[in-house]
Amino acid sequence: MIPKIAIVGRPNVGKSTLFNRLTGSRAALVSDLPGLTRDRKEGEAELGGHPIKIIDTAGLEVAAKGSIADRMRQQTEAAIELADLVLFVIDARDGVTATDETFARTVRASGRPVVLIANKCEGRTSDEGFYEAFKLGLGEPVAISAEHGLGLSDLERDALAALGLKPKQRPRKGDSSEESEEEHEGERPLRVAIVGRPNAGKSTLVNALIGEDRMITGPEPGLTRDSVASDISWQGRPIRLFDTAGLRRKAKVTELAEKLSTSDTIRAIRFAEVVVLLLDAERGLEHQDLTIGDLVTQEGRALVIALNKWDRVEEKQSYLKELHRKVAEGLAQVPGVSVVPISAASEKGLDKLLRAIVSAAEVWNRRVPTPELNRWLAEALARHAPPAPSGRRLKIRYMTQPSTRPPTFVAFCSRPDALPKPYQKYLTNSLRAAFDLPGVPIRLNLRGGDNPFAPKRRRG
Numbered sequence: 001m002i003p004k005i006a007i008v009g010r011p012n013v014g015k016s017t018l019f020n021r022l023t024g025s026r027a028a029l030v031s032d033l034p035g036l037t038r039d040r041k042e043g044e045a046e047l048g049g050h051p052i053k054i055i056d057t058a059g060l061e062v063a064a065k066g067s068i069a070d071r072m073r074q075q076t077e078a079a080i081e082l083a084d085l086v087l088f089v090i091d092a093r094d095g096v097t098a099t100d101e102t103f104a105r106t107v108r109a110s111g112r113p114v115v116l117i118a119n120k121c122e123g124r125t126s127d128e129g130f131y132e133a134f135k136l137g138l139g140e141p142v143a144i145s146a147e148h149g150l151g152l153s154d155l156e157r158d159a160l161a162a163l164g165l166k167p168k169q170r171p172r173k174g175d176s177s178e179e180s181e182e183e184h185e186g187e188r189p190l191r192v193a194i195v196g197r198p199n200a201g202k203s204t205l206v207n208a209l210i211g212e213d214r215m216i217t218g219p220e221p222g223l224t225r226d227s228v229a230s231d232i233s234w235q236g237r238p239i240r241l242f243d244t245a246g247l248r249r250k251a252k253v254t255e256l257a258e259k260l261s262t263s264d265t266i267r268a269i270r271f272a273e274v275v276v277l278l279l280d281a282e283r284g285l286e287h288q289d290l291t292i293g294d295l296v297t298q299e300g301r302a303l304v305i306a307l308n309k310w311d312r313v314e315e316k317q318s319y320l321k322e323l324h325r326k327v328a329e330g331l332a333q334v335p336g337v338s339v340v341p342i343s344a345a346s347e348k349g350l351d352k353l354l355r356a357i358v359s360a361a362e363v364w365n366r367r368v369p370t371p372e373l374n375r376w377l378a379e380a381l382a383r384h385a386p387p388a389p390s391g392r393r394l395k396i397r398y399m400t401q402p403s404t405r406p407p408t409f410v411a412f413c414s415r416p417d418a419l420p421k422p423y424q425k426y427l428t429n430s431l432r433a434a435f436d437l438p439g440v441p442i443r444l445n446l447r448g449g450d451n452p453f454a455p456k457r458r459r460g
Contacts, residue, residue, distance in 0.1 A: 003163050005045075006055040006079040008107065009089035010099045014119040018089065018146040019043060019056035048160045049168030055079045077106070085113050085162050087155075088138055092118040095129035096136060104136040113162040116141040117155065121403070122148050130402065131410065131447055143403035148271070149188065150405060154367075189231060189240035190361050193272035195296070197288055198245075200278045201308040205344035206230060206243040209354075234354045242268045269295065273405070274302045274360050276353070281309045281341070285323055290330040297334050300406045302364035302440045304356045310341035310349065335429075336438025364440045365404045372435075373399050373409070380430045389418045408443040416446030 007015045023043035041056040057076040080086055088107050090100050107114055116138040118130045122145035133141040142158055144151030160167060194202045210230045230241045269275055275296045279289055296303050305327065313319050324339060331337060338356040342349035368376075377399045386394040396413040409431065413419065428444050431437065 002051050002053050003084040003165075004053045004055060004082055005085045005087060005159065006057060006076075006083035007087045007089060008057050008076055008080060008103070010097065010103065011058075013089045013091040013094075014146045015089050016056055018087070018117070018119065018144075019054055021146050021149060021152065022047075022052075022054050047156050048165065050160070050163075050165050055083065080107065080110050080112060083112055085115065085159060086110070087115050087117055087159070088136075089117045089119050090129070090133055090136075090141075092121045092127075092129035092133070092143070096132040100136065104138055108137060114138045115155065115158045115162055118143050119146055121145055122150060127445065131445065134447075140400060140402060143408075151403065153365075154403070189238040190274065190358070191240050191242070191272045192357055193242040193244055193268040193275045193301075194278060195244050195269060195275055195292055196278035197280070197283075197286070197292075200280045201344045202278050203243050205276075205278060205306070205308065205342070206241050208344045208347045208350060209241060234358070237358060239354070239357070242272065244268050266295070269301060270299050272301055273364060274304060274357050276304050276306050276357065278306045278308055281307050281313050281319075285326045285330070293331050293337075294333075297331070297441045300441050300443070302360040302406070303331075303334060303337050304353070304360050304439070305337055305339045306353055307339060307341045308344050311343040311346060313341075316341075334439055334441055335432065338439055360439055363437055364406055366407060366435070366437060367404050368401050368407075368435050370400050373401060376431070376434050377411075380427060380434075384423075384426060386413075386423060387420060389415075389420075394419055406441045406443060407437055408445070410445050410447055412447050414448070416448050419446055 007019055009015055019041070022045045024045070043054045043056070045052045045054045057079045086107055088104065090096060116133055116136060118133050118141040121130060121143040130141060130143055142151060142155050144155055156167075194205060196202055210232050230243070232239050232241060277289065277293055277296065279285060293303060293305075307320075307323065310316070320339070320341065327337060327339060328335065338360065340349060340353045340356050342353055377396065381396060386396060388394065392415075394414055396411050396419075398412045399409055401407065401409050411427070424444055424446075428442050431444070432442060
């Protein structure tokens, strides 16, 4: 019997986009116009190697009996009754609405297993809505962006667990420790943006990595105007490289073409998973490099620093030691960033760079099990207790990791606004050290209240 999964939620939260993403089709119409889907639509999908039927449904609305909206709701409720699992979708940018709360009660009453999905989580504007989702009483939400394909591995994990299924392991061929091409067949490429100041050698690096002169190179700065994508494979891992225009200080950007190029580069950073900041070893680390690095971390991307033209440096050890010191000071918010010396022109150090890129992506996607996280929290609190502003001790009761990309943690505590920044930094640094999270931003968010998953005490 093939399991059935129903996707439900109010209009325009992205149900059809998720349906299309899971089924790998464009069978469901997608638009900003609410109420476009009226009938149930079924499609076939595969989760963790298991065949699944996905049901797209109309948006749930409170409507007059007998109206079209009421009949659409009846179709959705019928889909819930047929389903083995319900995916309840909210729009994290809008937050939890009264309609969400009404239909969350309907879903809970059905008795079907539920995975709560906070969609449209590709930007910071979604943070508040994501945390509001806890109050729906449907468990811990999964942060995704159906439009951009983000967070789907987390969704797959939770959906399989709710269905009582385990992912089927792909068979390995041979005893090689390296991953084969077959193991990565169909895997989405790792998106990597190459950024830096003009004339640092970005296009030369991309040409070296893809093995052909696809990008125009030369001594003139600003030859690259827009972001250009190129696909490569390294040890069976598909990687999509984005060569970008050089980023200069804002005051120096005057021409319209360069303004457009700068916007395109920033967009490439936002849609990348790992960003390689390319430095010119002959010029060293400049303030603009640190500004670019800060932009990368603000956008929540994993960062790797590549030091180009390394073959032209004479005192290599002392140079590298001083560079590490400057990076540690200038990018203190992301300690442990990998610095990889390379020579793009002579194609040296490229394997080390690709290894650092893949490693950074793994850290960026790392998830800490909730029991381990709370054992660490108890130890961290015992080592250094929270302060007591105005003589009232702050209490941190529980912590969870709602999402990765970058690793994002939520601590439930009393008076979150009163927890000093230095103590928050202590927790973040301790998290980084305990769970090996170098070179990626860590987001620590504070929420008021008790552990939302603790059993409620009965009054009486």
